[in-house]
Amino acid sequence: MQQHIDPTEEALVAALAAVHTQECGQAPTDEEIAAMLAAASMHQSGQAPTDEEIAALTVAVLAYEAETLAAQRTQKSLEIVVDGQRYARYPVRTHIITDADKLSDIFTTYLKPLAQPGDILFISEKVVACTQSRAIPMKDIHPRPLAVFLSKFVTKTPYGIGLGIPETMEMALRECGTPQILFAAFISVIGKLLGKRGWFYHIAGDKARAIDGPCDYTIPPYNTYVVLGPSDPDQAARIGAEAAGHPVAVVDINDLGGNILGTSDPGMDRELLVRILADNPLGQGSEQTPCGIIRKIH
Numbered sequence: 398m399q400q401h402i403d404p405t406e407e408a409l410v411a412a413l414a415a416v417h418t419q420e421c422g423q424a425p426t427d428e429e430i431a432a433m434l435a436a437a438s439m440h441q442s443g444q445a446p447t448d449e450e451i452a453a454l455t456v457a458v459l460a461y462e463a464e465t466l467a468a469q470r471t472q473k474s475l476e477i478v479v480d481g482q483r484y485a486r487y488p489v490r491t492h493i494i495t496d497a498d499k500l501s502d503i504f505t506t507y508l509k510p511l512a513q514p515g516d517i518l519f520i521s522e523k524v525v526a527c528t529q530s531r532a533i534p535m536k537d538i539h540p541r542p543l544a545v546f547l548s549k550f551v552t553k554t555p556y557g558i559g560l561g562i563p564e565t566m567e568m569a570l571r572e573c574g575t576p577q578i579l580f581a582a583f584i585s586v587i588g589k590l591l592g593k594r595g596w597f598y599h600i601a602g603d604k605a606r607a608i609d610g611p612c613d614y615t616i617p618p619y620n621t622y623v624v625l626g627p628s629d630p631d632q633a634a635r636i637g638a639e640a641a642g643h644p645v646a647v648v649d650i651n652d653l654g655g656n657i658l659g660t661s662d663p664g665m666d667r668e669l670l671v672r673i674l675a676d677n678p679l680g681q682g683s684e685q686t687p688c689g690i691i692r693k694i695h
Contacts (some may be wrong), residue, residue: 407579444486446549476694479672483694487511488686496530500633501640503528503688509641513691519646520637520688521672521679522658525627532622533568535611538568543575547582552594558610564623565610572604572625581605603658607649616685630659637661646670650677 402573459520476485489507508518526532533574540548540563551561560566581600598606607626611619623691627633630647638661647659648670655674670691679686 400427406427406667410516420591451588457555474676475678477673477676479669480603484673485672485690485694487690487692488684489688489690490684491524491688493618493685494524494527494687496528496532498528500525500528500636504637504641504645508637508643508688508690512572512643513639513692515693516643517646517665517670517691518637518641518643519674519691522627522630522649523609523624523645524687525623525630527619527632529628529633531625531628532619532627535564535621535623536621538564540564541570544570549580550582550585560605560608562610565608568608568623568625569601569605572608573601577601578605603649606656607658622645627658631661631663632659633686634659634661648674650674650679 475487476483478484491503491507491509494503503520503524504518512518518640544567545563548561548563548566551559551566558565560569566578566639573581578601581597584598584600588594604626608623608682611621626649627647634645634647637647644665645661646657646667649656649658649673655677657670660667660670673691679689
């Protein structure tokens with residue numbers, strides 16, 4: 398944050414009440430959070446708070462949650478050392494993003510109020526894709542026999558379904574083209590014979606790698622959707638940077654590894670960003686933290 402705000406005891410109580418509501422499975426609305434903060438301010442001063450006071454307290458609560466409770470939810474360290482430099486990674490919780498949301502609003506609402514000079518903002522490619530209407534209901538996908546056949550040979554992991562079901566494989570065939578997926582499958586077989594893994598996605602490319610389907614931990618309504626990779630992730634990153642005033646990366650990170658799909662500035666070091674985010678600080682489960690902040694610690 399560009400101005401440090403120490404939340405009052407009452408504001409922290411309101412923040413914890415909001416987090417408790419969220420942990421029970423339903424995030425509070427903006428009006429509910431504002432009402433809790435207003436009540437806290439009135440309890441302390443006996444007067445109704447101004448809009449500026451509510452805004453300041455809201456920023457304080459967002460910072461308090463991002464810097465403490467997010468770490469507890471993900472069970473991961475907020476800090477990492479890369480090439481001797483310490484970085485903090487702050488996951489930021491949002492409401493459930495859909496195609497009714499504007500990408501720029503996510504940055505102005507959740508990230509801009511918390512960012513400091515020198516910060517890099519990052520956002521999951523899944524959220525970007527959802528704002529672009531690239532989340533497809535499973536019931537609307539009718540896999541061809543080839544998709545059913547190929548999906549049987551995909552290695553399934555606890556960290557994401559990938560192309561391991563006919564619906565996601567069907568979307569890969571549509572997104573990448575049948576010849577490319579068949580060639581990637583052929584190369585993958587050769588790789589497995591040589592004891593090598595990952596060759597399929599090297600050939601199929603980022604579009605195939607970014608496709609994912611529902612898992613046990615997928616938050617509704619996306620537990621019945623296939624989510625494609627984002628369209629033009631570099632442009633999406635530029636939209637975020639313009640809205641927030643900070644450099645932005647669109648990331649595809651999970652507990653098995655990661656990839657930077659887009660950056661607001663072509664000069665950003667993608668390999669360094671992957672290393673900073675290597676342990677997936679946003680989490681892989683139901684944390685509902687699809688974006689975050691990278692900050693150098695001096």
